């Protein structure tokens with residue numbers, strides 16, 4: 001049994017107009033309505049590998065994303081005609097996903113972005129849902145099919161698709177929501193429009209129904225410096241862990257090239273004033289810590305940083321340059337996420353209400369762990 | 385008139401995002417070798433900053449480039465003759481710490497460390513000595529004003545700024561930075577060529593690319609001192625000096641140099657400039673304030689019939705002349721007057737031109753401490769740019785502030801005009817007035833806008849065919865060497881060491 005959140009593009013997305021907790025007896029527990037859904041999935045664990053290397057027949061029922069579906073059974077059948085790329089499992093024949101190129105081609109063949117016919121069908125379905133004329137968008141690209149070899153040979157512009165909100169007709173660059181603005185397709189929200197005002201009980205109670213200024217909570221409110229004590233000259237600073245200049249989380253940033261083009265590790269950026277107060281020079285070793293954990297690194301002192309704030313770009317790998325922490329008894333120091341933790345805001349868990357309904361990577365609790373308070377002090381002894 | 389052809393470049397600094405993709409492309413192709421680890425033929429600096437090698441612009445220390453002597457010029461530091469005294473000890477040379485000690489990490493420790501209480505890590509080790517080090521400098525150490533007290537504040541270009549101007553550049557609410565990608569300028573008057581006692585450095589006739597003959601180089605390193613841009617490097621492993629080759633194998637195949645090709649901000653333009661070699665000496669010996677104008681006067685109009693005739697007489701191919709006529713560099717540098725040489729006072733007549741960054745002050749903190757976003761003009765006055773005019777003039781016009789202002793006025797006029805066209809929220813007269821002030825009409829403003837914002841690959845890179853087939857025929861009869869490669873050897877194999 002799999003527990004599933006109430007999802008966008010399902011009936012559940014308009015089920016929760018009020019905040020009622022079934023676990024406290026405030027309402028009757030009804031899966032998919034007043035509580036999360038529960039789904040029974042049959043899984044033959046002896047067949048996992050076979051499932052990985054073959055494309056199952058459920059694809060015949062069509063594919064969908066963001067509430068835009070299309071039929072693709074005929075294309076699935078055509079894949080079965082390609083005798084060189086099949087898998088036979090228990091006497092049944094499936095399109096093969098065994099080789100990397102087979103898997104890539106299966107995706108390209110069944111995606112509306114690279115199969116013009118499927119894009120066209122998706123727009124036809126969108127016409128039915130909206131009562132608008134939309135299929136003209138894909139008319140000219142019906143015969144486009146882009147496969148892996150095509151992409152190896154040359155850059156291709158992919159098809160337009162209602163899965164995405166940008167229009168790319170006449171060679172224009174993709175720009176989000178042009179589909180909604182120019183073709184009058186409703187936004188995927190409760191009202192079909194962009195919202196500035198959120199009329200949900202939960203948001204109103206938290207005073208977040210309009211985007212208004214709220215001061216940052218005081219360091220004590222974060223509660224992350226209850227136990228930590230400075231062993232040297234230390235100072236409480238607000239720490240931020242923003243995206244790095246040239247890494248996407250830990251990807252790319254820790255290559256030798258990029259480390260050479262920066263400071264050889266992810267430093268802690270300090271303001272000139274705070275560094276002077278703490279007796280820290282540029283490139284000195286420092287410990288950045290609170291009750292959650294410690295990151296030992298070198299300081300980067302810059303006029304670019306305002307007083308009272310410091311930052312460490314995320315996400316640091318602990319595999320290189322990280323010394324042992326002096327304030328943690330000589331244990332290997334952590335990384336930027338050692339001193340942060342998740343602070344969940346209850347209104348981020350409001351769900352089942354139009355656009356507030358869960359969708360992976362679109363709606364759900366956000367990365368709220370990027371901002372907290374730490375003590376920063378110079379590291380007198382550096383050990384590896 | 386002695387017309388020659390030069391492959392030249394423009395970097396549009398408003399577009400550079402400081403991503404260093406150019407540097408990586410170059411590093412991966414050319415300098416990923418023992419002895420070359422510390423070399424970045426292409427590097428990108430944050431300005432204000434001290435750059436790489438640190439404070440390279442300070443010729444009181446490094447003695448690079450030329451100095452004016454009456455109506456002529458002489459090398460500032462080591463040279464063929466000057467260098468005699470210092471042949472065996474050239475004290476004006478940057479040492480490895482002025483660049484940085486290249487490092488890698490002891491990655492094998494992640495696999496081979498003895499079992500212990502703690503997670504193993506890879507410590508940095510020097511690529512020269514193999515010893516553990518803590519990096520103290522790098523090829524981009526002061527990126528984004530990192531260590532601003534030690535680096536940005538010691539920027540050589542502050543020398544003519546008042547303390548108040550300098551202070552203002554580091555006030556949080558008004559500070560700024562811009563990126564400065566640098567590479568060999570393939571100069572018209574290259575100090576590296578002049579300084580080499582072995583005659584190993586030469587400027588190619590057909591396109592002006594400056595190259596070091598690795599067979600002739602005798603490791604005197606006079607070029608390292610002489611190049612004021614510090615773009616000739618000594619390889620401690622091979623014992624030869626090396627520098628940017630402008631990816632000539634790519635150029636000859638009609639492709640842009642890798643740094644240009646890969647540029648994410650699409651800031652780079654490359655094209656042919658025809659120039660009159662007779663004017664070089666006088667231009668290099670100009671007074672500081674005339675240096676830029678006199679250098680620009682060397683480049684001639686590729687559509688002028690007299691120029692075309694003189695070019696043909698010098699054996700310049702028709703296709704090269706055609707490319708000169710379509711050159712994006714000619715447009716930026718000559719037609720529009722938007723691009724300037726970096727540190728013209730070094731007098732090497734560099735062939736890389738920069739469109740200076742337009743960094744208007746759009747808001748400021750007033751006396752009451754509130755953030756004020758209204759200004760008289762739409763984007764504030766040029767003189768109130770975040771970077772003082774004196775700073776820009778030190779970089780791009782040998783101190784001549786008028787030159788900088790003229791360029792920035794043009795850049796601003798283009799923006800005002802486009803804003804008026806596309807958004808329409810400022811009076812037409814303001815845009816018209818700005819264009820009139822900058823001596824440009826609507827057509828020119830639109831052309832600048834198109835080549836700045838929308839150019840395709842082939843508009844940014846206009847590279848003439850190399851005609852190597854003809855160059856080859858000048859040297860040897862192709863019939864003689866037919867069959868010599870493939871199933872034969874062009875050069876006999878050398879056995880042993």
Ligand code: SF4
Pocket residue numbers: 567568569570571574575576577594610611612613614615616627732
């Ligand atoms: S930039 Fe330096 S190395 Fe390049 S041509 Fe000019 S003087 Fe020579």
Ligand code: SF4
Pocket residue numbers: 399400401402403404405406407428563565646647648649650651
């Ligand atoms: S690749 Fe282009 S945009 Fe990026 S740093 Fe180099 S010059 Fe600037």
